[in-house]
Amino acid sequence: MNSYNPIRRSPLKPKARQHKESMPWRRQKIRLNGSEMLDLRQDAFARSGERCENSVTEDGTRCPVRINWMGFHLAHLVSRGRGGSDELSNVLASCQRCHDADTHNQKKLHPHKDWIANA
Numbered sequence: 001m002n003s004y005n006p007i008r009r010s011p012l013k014p015k016a017r018q019h020k021e022s023m024p025w026r027r028q029k030i031r032l033n034g035s036e037m038l039d040l041r042q043d044a045f046a047r048s049g050e051r052c053e054n055s056v057t058e059d060g061t062r063c064p065v066r067i068n069w070m071g072f073h074l075a076h077l078v079s080r081g082r083g084g085s086d087e088l089s090n091v092l093a094s095c096q097r098c099h100d101a102d103t104h105n106q107k108k109l110h111p112h113k114d115w116i117a118n119a
């Protein structure tokens with residue numbers, strides 16, 4: 001039998017809206033589909049010059065690891081889960097080691113000092 005709880009689901013008091021109103025002053029997050037993601041991957045790879053774009057020290061010294069098309073990781077600076085967009089300024093072409101360190105929270109990704117987001 002269905003239990004109807006008149007207090008929790010009173011017809012006079014509709015459930016609160018599930019989604020928030022869109023906030024026009026906030027920039028819309030960008031979410032790409034598979035083929036758009038491939039384009040983003042290509043752009044990031046081209047930008048990288050086939051080297052990991054992460055920095056290994058606080059002063060922005062670039063990670064020396066060379067990357068290749070099949071093996072490199074497209075790492076989000078602000079993760080999707082935290083509201084980061086799928087756009088060139090929010091991704092780094094990174095080596096596996098840098099991405100793993102970021103994923104496991106040992107060392108956050110940050111771009112090397114000569115990095116230009118939309119180069």
Ligand SMILES: [Zn+2]
Pocket residue numbers: 052053054063064065094095096097098099
């Ligand atoms: Zn690296």
